[in-house]
Amino acid sequence: MNGGYKSKRSWTNVICYAILVILSIGTLYPVLWVVLSSFREGSSLYSPTPLPKASTLAHYRELFDSRSLLFTRWYWNTLKISVVSMILGTFLTTLVAYVFSRFRFYGRRASMSVLLSLSMFPGFMSMIAIYILLLQLKLLDTHLALILVYSAGAPIFGTFVSKGFLDTIPRSIDESARIDGASHFRVFVSINLPLARPMLTYLALTNFVGAWVDFIFARLILRSKEQWTVAVGLWDMVSSYQSSNFTLFSAGAVLVAIPITVLFLYLQRYMVGGLTAGASKG
Amino acid sequence: MKRYTQTASLLSLLCMGLGQLYNRQFKKGIVFLAAHAAGLLYAIRYVPGALKGLVTLGEESSRIELVGKIYRHIPGDHSIYLMIEGLIVLLLAAVYVFIYWLNVKDAQHVERMRASGLVPRTFRQDVRALLDHKFAYLMLILPGIGILVFTVMPIIFMILLAFTNYSAPDHIPPAKLVDWAGFQSFVDLLQLKTWSNTFYGILGWTIVWAVLSTVTTYFGGIFVALLIQKRGIRLKTVWRTILILPYAIPQIISLLVMRNLFNGQFGPVNQYLSYFGLGKLPWLTDPLWAKATVITVNMWIGMPLTMVLMIGVLSTIPKELYEAAEVDGASRMRQFRFITLPMILFSTAPILIIQFAGNFNNFNVIYLMTNGNPVQPDYQYAGSTDLLVTWLYKLTLETNNFNTASAIGIIIFIIVAGLSVGSYRRSRSFREEDMIQ
Numbered sequence: 001m002n003g004g005y006k007s008k009r010s011w012t013n014v015i016c017y018a019i020l021v022i023l024s025i026g027t028l029y030p031v032l033w034v035v036l037s038s039f040r041e042g043s044s045l046y047s048p049t050p051l052p053k054a055s056t057l058a059h060y061r062e063l064f065d066s067r068s069l070l071f072t073r074w075y076w077n078t079l080k081i082s083v084v085s086m087i088l089g090t091f092l093t094t095l096v097a098y099v100f101s102r103f104r105f106y107g108r109r110a111s112m113s114v115l116l117s118l119s120m121f122p123g124f125m126s127m128i129a130i131y132i133l134l135l136q137l138k139l140l141d142t143h144l145a146l147i148l149v150y151s152a153g154a155p156i157f158g159t160f161v162s163k164g165f166l167d168t169i170p171r172s173i174d175e176s177a178r179i180d181g182a183s184h185f186r187v188f189v190s191i192n193l194p195l196a197r198p199m200l201t202y203l204a205l206t207n208f209v210g211a212w213v214d215f216i217f218a219r220l221i222l223r224s225k226e227q228w229t230v231a232v233g234l235w236d237m238v239s240s241y242q243s244s245n246f247t248l249f250s251a252g253a254v255l256v257a258i259p260i261t262v263l264f265l266y267l268q269r270y271m272v273g274g275l276t277a278g279a280s281k282g
Numbered sequence: 283m284k285r286y287t288q289t290a291s292l293l294s295l296l297c298m299g300l301g302q303l304y305n306r307q308f309k310k311g312i313v314f315l316a317a318h319a320a321g322l323l324y325a326i327r328y329v330p331g332a333l334k335g336l337v338t339l340g341e342e343s344s345r346i347e348l349v350g351k352i353y354r355h356i357p358g359d360h361s362i363y364l365m366i367e368g369l370i371v372l373l374l375a376a377v378y379v380f381i382y383w384l385n386v387k388d389a390q391h392v393e394r395m396r397a398s399g400l401v402p403r404t405f406r407q408d409v410r411a412l413l414d415h416k417f418a419y420l421m422l423i424l425p426g427i428g429i430l431v432f433t434v435m436p437i438i439f440m441i442l443l444a445f446t447n448y449s450a451p452d453h454i455p456p457a458k459l460v461d462w463a464g465f466q467s468f469v470d471l472l473q474l475k476t477w478s479n480t481f482y483g484i485l486g487w488t489i490v491w492a493v494l495s496t497v498t499t500y501f502g503g504i505f506v507a508l509l510i511q512k513r514g515i516r517l518k519t520v521w522r523t524i525l526i527l528p529y530a531i532p533q534i535i536s537l538l539v540m541r542n543l544f545n546g547q548f549g550p551v552n553q554y555l556s557y558f559g560l561g562k563l564p565w566l567t568d569p570l571w572a573k574a575t576v577i578t579v580n581m582w583i584g585m586p587l588t589m590v591l592m593i594g595v596l597s598t599i600p601k602e603l604y605e606a607a608e609v610d611g612a613s614r615m616r617q618f619r620f621i622t623l624p625m626i627l628f629s630t631a632p633i634l635i636i637q638f639a640g641n642f643n644n645f646n647v648i649y650l651m652t653n654g655n656p657v658q659p660d661y662q663y664a665g666s667t668d669l670l671v672t673w674l675y676k677l678t679l680e681t682n683n684f685n686t687a688s689a690i691g692i693i694i695f696i697i698v699a700g701l702s703v704g705s706y707r708r709s710r711s712f713r714e715e716d717m718i719q
Contacts (some may be wrong), residue, residue: 013512027582028527030536033543099422120639121691126433130432133435133436152425152432153432156433184413185413213533234538238538246542253538257536265527
């Protein structure tokens with residue numbers, strides 16, 4: 001190859017690097033900004049200098065000490081709700097996906113289509129009915145209600161992706177186990193579940209995160225401040241104080257985002273694997 | 283040998299369990315008889331009231347009446363509770379009818395077996411068969427109940443609401459009654475000036491938003507993926523890890539942060555602009571700027587996912603294709619145009635449609651970022667960046683126009699379902715599912 005071609009190629013590479021750097025700055029800037037804000041002194045959104053002059057941990061301390069803010073309580077509430085709905089939701093979704101993947105029974109196609117159409121209704125179309133239902137059951141403003149709503153809704157969104165994964169586990173394995181005398185239940189628990197570990201991770205993660213960050217149902221169901229989750233709490237901080245208490249919000253945001261972000265980055269491969277294994281194969 | 287008559291089926295049709303008793307299956311017969319008794323009792327007690335409630339939606343609203351010498355508050359019918367109760371009773375009745383049907387089927391089946399000289403299964407064998415051949419149904423019971431109670435029933439309820447006049451200020455129980463109103467809320471939404479103006483305005487923006495946000499994130503993601511995967515670019519993992527970050531941060535956090543970032547008065551973006559001697563921009567307060575801002579922010583949030591998917595797809599394209607193209611003297615551009623692009627589009631077309639549907643209902647980005655604002659005075663309870671879903675949310679929670687909100691929900695469903703069903707059905711996990719086995 002001649003020199004001209006090479007230099008042209010290195011020029012395009014320089015341009016590519018430049019674009020990548022610009023994109024990275026654009027991506028990182030909001031993140032850095034909120035992290036720096038959480039260490040900034042004072043409480044306002046406005047900061048006279050791009051980098052804070054003096055840093056402080058006061059906002060983090062305030063989050064945990066303040067009596068009016070209840071942040072620790074919200075954090076604990078959220079953790080509890082997310083873990084329980086993760087377990088229940090993953091369990092129910094796996095059941096449904098497994099049945100659709102492994103069994104051929106009367107009404108299978110019909111129920112799959114029903115499930116599919118249900119997932120197309122906007123989730124909060126059912127809000128009012130759920131609200132009245134929970135009111136009647138005297139479950140309003142309880143965490144149990146939120147857990148029930150999340151885990152009952154989990155199969156609607158997770159089933160098809162999980163079914164796509166389970167379909168890739170050869171059915172001949174189950175059949176030979178059945179011939180050896182294993183019950184359906186045993187085949188499910190000791191053969192398919194261990195093989196489906198990536199799918200279970202994906203489901204657990206999406207259910208956990210879904211509950212952790214959900215705002216719509218949490219705001220509808222949890223009425224009193226003590227019962228709130230962090231999503232509702234943070235939203236309230238931004239919408240009621242707006243720019244006057246921004247640094248405190250930043251500290252809260254950092255604390256809420258860290259566990260989820262770390263989880264996501266760590267399990268990135270599963271996430272994408274889960275997404276492409278399901279409905280998305282062209 | 284007994285002759286096959288329809289006796290058992292007829293007896294079962296008359297009363298659950300009789301057919302089984304006739305077939306000399308006593309345990310099963312008793313179980314069905316008990317179910318029949320319970321069902322009958324329940325039906326007599328609740329079904330007429332529930333049906334009446336569902337049809338009339340209550341006859342008397344709560345009022346204050348003179349009882350003796352003092353005025354008393356008399357609680358009236360609460361139309362919405364009547365509706366929910368009626369719905370629950372009807373659903374239970376449907377379950378009961380289903381069991382009844384199973385019972386008749388069973389009686390018929392057993393009688394036929396006996397007529398042809400076979401020995402019917404004992405009760406214990408029946409239970410075992412349930413665990414074996416009907417295992418699928420057994421596993422579906424628990425999730426099925428959950429979906430029925432928390433999704434199907436609420437959706438039916440909301441569909442019913444669309445055909446009532448349940449809305450503030452004139453028809454909010456318990457003070458007032460709600461009545462059936464046929465297609466009135468749809469007619470109002472599409473034709474009544476005050477509503478239709480808002481509806482068509484928001485529908486137009488929703489479609490523009492869905493198209494633009496899908497296209498920008500999709501092609502933006504492809505572009506970034508190509509940049510990272512380009513031959514000669516180093517530190518691929520670093521770039522990828524940095525650029526995937528927005529995907530990992532919870533949306534609620536990043537959106538609330540963005541909302542402050544673009545704050546017109548104190549936000550850093552405008553602050554920097556004034557550093558450079560430029561004027562402040564109305565990022566979230568001018569209708570057109572606000573629309574541009576939400577689309578940009580949505581790119582920040584949505585591009586990483588497409589990027590990761592595309593990197594995955596790019597790595598599956600066989601290298602030989604490019605080598606062959608190079609041998610044939612195809613330029614980089616032509617290689618991209620005739621190899622990369624078709625391969626990408628082919629394998630991600632379903633995702634494109636799913637993303638379109640998702641953006642059509644993208645509640646978070648709009649509600650948390652702008653709350654639908656800036657205010658649009660011509661609109662009925664909506665702002666300029668409101669999508670149909672956020673409008674629905676506001677109509678439900680803020681202004682209590684439940685009937686209109688439900689009608690909007692049905693319209694959203696029709697649009698989204700029409701788009702998605704086709705694409706799902708065409709996708710592999712639905713259509714060619716038995717190929718891998």
